[in-house]
Amino acid sequence: MTANKELRKKIVDVVCMAGEGHIPSAFSIIDIVACLYGNVLKVDPKCPDWKQRDYFILSKGHGCAALYVVLEKHGFITRKDLDNKSKRGGILGGHPDRTKVPGAEASTGSLGHGIVTALGIALGLRIKKFTNRVFALAGDGECNEGSVWETALVASNLKLGNLCFIIDNNGSAAQVLPMNDFKKKWESFGWEAYEVNGHDPDELITVFDKLKFEYEGQPKVIIANTVKGKGVSFLETHGIWHYKVPDDNERKMIYKELDQ
């Protein structure tokens, strides 16, 4: 049973309208992003800069279609914004730009940056003695980047208990440079690590509820086991669909599978 079917359809619509986009990457993270905005993050769409908000950074920026449809669902951006994605004059591009997108805390795209920015925000909030929480979502392939592991060391050394990473563990890394014993790796860097099914809203809510955020403590990481392209059989690959726009027939097939 696939959750968030309507959001998945909207992702397909947005990518088709834009003529570009990473559908399987967005399908991989949509259940996590929907859970965060629906059940976890303290945010105010009417005031995206609200001082007491939680911060969320999509470090794997190419999955942004998932972020955009969730931001639209919660009123940060409009349907018209979605329709204008990647078009002249639009505010939404193939990677999020914080100077344009309400609710986007960092501009990402080059992998291994967003999570480090999250580290800095978490440190800044702690210096101010604020209780806001900081979340960042990175890919398992992104974890090939050295900056991820520098961040893992630094956050743990600084005892940033207000920081939580979610790793979209969809097997992308396994294609080239596998991240074996992922949970153990994070634990060995001093993080409080959890492993969940990243497509099960109940499991996700349960693990987020379990986290205890504090000024000083272990940073947290949730290894969310996911399937790239989850929900549509022929998208569930690591091949050509990574950055392919469906034609009309393929779009109908995607809709048909999601409706089953």
Place this chain on the structure above:
Amino acid sequence: MKDMRQEFADTLLEVGRADNKLVVLVGDISHFKLIPFANACPGRYYNIGICEQTIVNMAAGLSIAGFYPVVHTISPFIVERAYEQIKLDYSYQCLSANIITVGSAFDYSTLGCSHHCYTDFALLKPLQNTQIFFPSSPTELNILFKNSYNNGMINYFRVPKLSHGLDFPGLIEPGKAVVVHPGRDISIIVTGPQLRTAMAASSILKARSISAEVIYVHTIKPLDVRVVTESLNKTRRAIVVEEHSMYGGLGDDVVRTSLNTVNIKFDFISIPDRFIRDYGSYEDICEVAGFTEENIVEKADKLVRMP
């Protein structure tokens, strides 16, 4: 005159005491110099470790959280190693930072090319929202930092080991060049500690009845176009002296000020298109690379004789 690294620490202490938004991140250098800052500004000093790309990137997060971050280590390890972080995490995202480096072009003269950096002006100039300073006296460093650190820009301070040894009371402000010595026959436009060499050369030239105007540039970007243009229009001859690659430094910008002006002759003393593989003292490297008063005098002499 005070040691430059000490002034760096003293200036941060002065500003940090007055402004609790200043946060300092270092890459395991200058640690002992900054202990007074750490004591006076609890929770706002971090010796992060040897992970420059992370230090630079996480400071962007501090900027988002409302702080004025300072990141500090040796020039190449920030500017060249973490260039993408400066480009994407600050410039692209319109975030501010203060990058203070030591080592300058070849201050680590015995350590080889890994610790040299001749490309910083060329790399940072094209990035939106950058300001580039080469403060080469303790007073300059203090004034330029205090007047810039909270201006919302990416402020780069290349701090050399040696001072040029001169003071310009009331004349130092960001973006303003200093006419150190007026002249009519040739402009010597110089940045960094080489001002000392330029002044020595101007004395020799004076003895040869050549009147050199020495223009000192502590702010590479934005360049004080007015002062440079006025000098060039007067002398029609210029030598640019900079401890930087021949590509993309102060020299290029000086020439750009006069692109549509006829009959101005230029020459340059900069680092040629090769690594400086020699070892020795700073002075040894200056000699190898041509940063000598004799070289300035020789080039000036040729320029003033040109029709």
